Amino acid sequence: MRSPEELRALAESYLGDLALTPELHGQAASVRYALAGGKRVRAVICLATAEAAGVDAEVALPAAASLELVHAFSLVHDDLPALDNDAERRGRASVWAEYGEATAVLAGDALLAEAFRLALSYPTPEVGRELAQATLGMIGGQYLDITGSTPDEVTLHKLKTGCLFSASVGVALWVAGIPERDQSPWRAFGDELGLLFQIVDDILDADGYLLSHGEDGARRLADEAATRARDRLAEVPADTTKLVDIVDGLATRTS
Amino acid sequence: MRSPEELRALAESYLGDLALTPELHGQAASVRYALAGGKRVRAVICLATAEAAGVDAEVALPAAASLELVHAFSLVHDDLPALDNDAERRGRASVWAEYGEATAVLAGDALLAEAFRLALSYPTPEVGRELAQATLGMIGGQYLDITGSTPDEVTLHKLKTGCLFSASVGVALWVAGIPERDQSPWRAFGDELGLLFQIVDDILDADGYLLSHGEDGARRLADEAATRARDRLAEVPADTTKLVDIVDGLATRTS
Numbered sequence: 001m002r003s004p005e006e007l008r009a010l011a012e013s014y015l016g017d018l019a020l021t022p023e024l025h026g027q028a029a030s031v032r033y034a035l036a037g038g039k040r041v042r043a044v045i046c047l048a049t050a051e052a053a054g055v056d057a058e059v060a061l062p063a064a065a066s067l068e069l070v071h072a073f074s075l076v077h078d079d080l081p082a083l084d085n086d087a088e089r090r091g092r093a094s095v096w097a098e099y100g101e102a103t104a105v106l107a108g109d110a111l112l113a114e115a116f117r118l119a120l121s122y123p124t125p126e127v128g129r130e131l132a133q134a135t136l137g138m139i140g141g142q143y144l145d146i147t148g149s150t151p152d153e154v155t156l157h158k159l160k161t162g163c164l165f166s167a168s169v170g171v172a173l174w175v176a177g178i179p180e181r182d183q184s185p186w187r188a189f190g191d192e193l194g195l196l197f198q199i200v201d202d203i204l205d206a207d208g209y210l211l212s213h214g215e216d217g218a219r220r221l222a223d224e225a226a227t228r229a230r231d232r233l234a235e236v237p238a239d240t241t242k243l244v245d246i247v248d249g250l251a252t253r254t255s
Numbered sequence: 256m257r258s259p260e261e262l263r264a265l266a267e268s269y270l271g272d273l274a275l276t277p278e279l280h281g282q283a284a285s286v287r288y289a290l291a292g293g294k295r296v297r298a299v300i301c302l303a304t305a306e307a308a309g310v311d312a313e314v315a316l317p318a319a320a321s322l323e324l325v326h327a328f329s330l331v332h333d334d335l336p337a338l339d340n341d342a343e344r345r346g347r348a349s350v351w352a353e354y355g356e357a358t359a360v361l362a363g364d365a366l367l368a369e370a371f372r373l374a375l376s377y378p379t380p381e382v383g384r385e386l387a388q389a390t391l392g393m394i395g396g397q398y399l400d401i402t403g404s405t406p407d408e409v410t411l412h413k414l415k416t417g418c419l420f421s422a423s424v425g426v427a428l429w430v431a432g433i434p435e436r437d438q439s440p441w442r443a444f445g446d447e448l449g450l451l452f453q454i455v456d457d458i459l460d461a462d463g464y465l466l467s468h469g470e471d472g473a474r475r476l477a478d479e480a481a482t483r484a485r486d487r488l489a490e491v492p493a494d495t496t497k498l499v500d501i502v503d504g505l506a507t508r509t510s
Contacts, residue, residue, distance in 0.1 A: 021391040023414060027398035077364060082356035101337035102401050105360065109332060110394045112364065116371050117387040125380040132372040136276040139365045143282035146357050159278060 001051045001242050004044050004249055011043035014061045015068060020114060030099045030107040031114070034072045037090040041250070042067040045168040045193060048242045049186065053176035062118040063127050063171040069115035070135055071164060074142070076108040083146055119171070126174035130167050137163035153212060157198045165194030185235040189243070192229035196222055196250050204255065226251040256306045256497050259299050259504055266298035269316045270323060275369060285354045285362040286369070289327045292345040296505070297322040300423040300448065303497045304441065308431035317373040318382050318426040324370035325386060326419060329393055331363040338401055374426070381429035385422050392418035408467060412453045420449030440490040444498070447484035451477055451505050459510065481506040 002010070015035055020028045043064035050060035057064075079086040079094040080101060087097040096104035112135065119128040141159025144150035169190030173183050199222040202208030209218040229247045233240040257265070270290055275283045298319035305315035312319075334341040334349040335356060342352040351359035367390065374383040396414025399405035424445030428438050454477040457463030464473040484502045488495040 021388070021395070023388075023392040023395040023418075025395045025399055026402065026404055027395055073364075077360050080357075080360060082360060102335075103398070105332050105335060105337060106394050106398050106401075109328075109363070109367065110391065112367055113387050113390040113394060116383060117391065120375075120380040120384045120387060122380065125375040125377065125383060128371060128380060128383050129375045132368050132375060133276070133278075135368040136365065136372065137278040139361050139368060140276070140278040140280045140282055143358070143361050144280055146361075147281065149281055163278075 001048075001239065002057060004048060004242065004246050007044045007047040007051075007057055007242075008040050010057060011040045011047060011061070011064050011068070015040075015043075015065055018065060020110075021117065024110055027103070027106055027110055030095055030103050031110050033098060034076050034095045034107050034111060035068070037092075038068060038071065040068060041197065042071055042164055042168040045165065045190075045243075045246060046172045048246055049169050049172035049190075050176050052236070052238045052240050052243055053173060053178055053186075054238070055176045060172055060175045062121045063175050064168075066115040066118040066127070066131055067164060067168050067171065069111045069118065070131060070138075073108045073111035073115065074138055074164075076104055076111065078142060080104060083142075122175065124174070127171045130170045130174060134163040134167035134170075153208070157195070157208070161198045161201075162191065162194035165197060166190040169193070185232055189229055189232035189236065192225050192232060193247070193250065196225040196229060196247070199225060200250060200253060204253075222251060256303075256494065257312060259303060259497065259501050262299045262302040262306075262312055262497075263295050265312060266295045266302060266316070266319050266323070270295075270298075270320055273320060275365075276372065279365055282358070282361055282365055285350055285358050286365050288353060289331050289350045289362050289366060290323070292347075293323060293326065295323060296452065297326055297419055297423040300420065300445075300498075300501060301427045303501055304424050304427035304445075305431050307491070307493045307495050307498055308428060308433055308441070309493070310431045315427050315430045317376045318430050319423075321370040321373040321382070321386055322419060322423050322426065324366045324373065325390055325393075328363045328366035328370065329397070329419075331359055331366065333397060335359060338397075377430065379429070382426045385425045385429060389418040389422035389425075408463070412450070412463070416453045416456075417446060417449035420452060421445040424448070440487055444484055444487035444491065447480050447487060448502070448505065451480040451484060451502070454480060455505060455508060459508075477506060 046064040047057040047060050051057050076095045078084050079089055080096055086094050095107050119131045137159045141156055144156055150156040169186055173186055199209045199218055202210045203218050226247050233243055301319040302312040302315050306312050331350045333339050334344055335351050341349050350362050374386045392414045399411055405411040424441055428441055454464045454473055457465045458473050481502050488498055
């Protein structure tokens, strides 16, 4: 089993070489631009889960990439002037600032459609189904966020961030052929990962959970989520040491 | 086998009763708004193809609905101020004009993701694959259109309109379990249908093919496409009388 860093490099290489649909014509440039530079956290979780569940990470690469494409799709559309109006992303111009709004709308659309194309390269539809559910949850979360109509912080983050983290574990389970009745402890782990990621993100960005719980309070919530994630992994009947490494990495990351 | 009008009513009823993903929360209202009022041409083609290919139209309803959701998604995003800037659609305010730009971006996204959820309700991934390919072609066509970088009119319409018409036949073939080796004549029919629809659309809207070929020239092109579509159907080893009715209806429509 490979380290998170090795899996990250594997995902990065796969995404860099990804053949886009030729019919996209010139639209492909903005799609590639949008895909560059992420941390690939979701892909790494997927690949490590696949290896822990007993299949080669290479087999899970299309599924892992589909998660990164959905993540990129959401960033491209969220950055639009009508939504978060962010002209910068990952230290450079966001897609709309670089290519214009019209191309950015289409870039997000293309990323989402390409994500499904990848998810549907498997012989069964489960990976695609998992991706569709997660995407719909994310969209619902973004709606609650921009309209200020969210019932509470936990619901919001569960939708906006948690859905795709849970799916990062979920798609790997389908790729590995883990039957639904055996997926519960894995999925409980995935749910905690999303929360852990969000809380640490808020601590690093000085918003969200940091504002609502203070620095010590937010750090305590993160540590508790990390502990629960490790506890859930201990219930999984497999060698999950690399997934524990991911939990530790997410809990202690500084960027 | 049912008439195109009966199949249209069937699709309309299914779309009206469609259960959206609960996680969309308030976003669902704009999705329903966007779905109202179409002619359901793509759904009817899909349902009639399914019946001709030997399965109940009811079995093809999720696939037929997925086509209408992708069509609605493309209209919602194309209408945005940054793209075609259309404040009106189907005789009332377009989605962005009614709900604001941010919600309209998300409504398009949600329609696309819900389309895949429907397409993936089948036990095999082929319907979803066909939908992803068609969607990517449409996006590429829209890019060529808004950037004025299209090589020629035929390529543009093949992507913008033709892809989803071809998929309307294609998804029905997968639903009916027609093996790939037997799909060619059906698919050749679908390709002609998209062209026929586009030319007649341009004649009715006084643009595109009407401008480039004149009224008589455009009408002749439409008649030739209709003839080729009927010829292709004659090669299909099935009772395709209702599909001939659809060709006749598309060739002679006045709205």
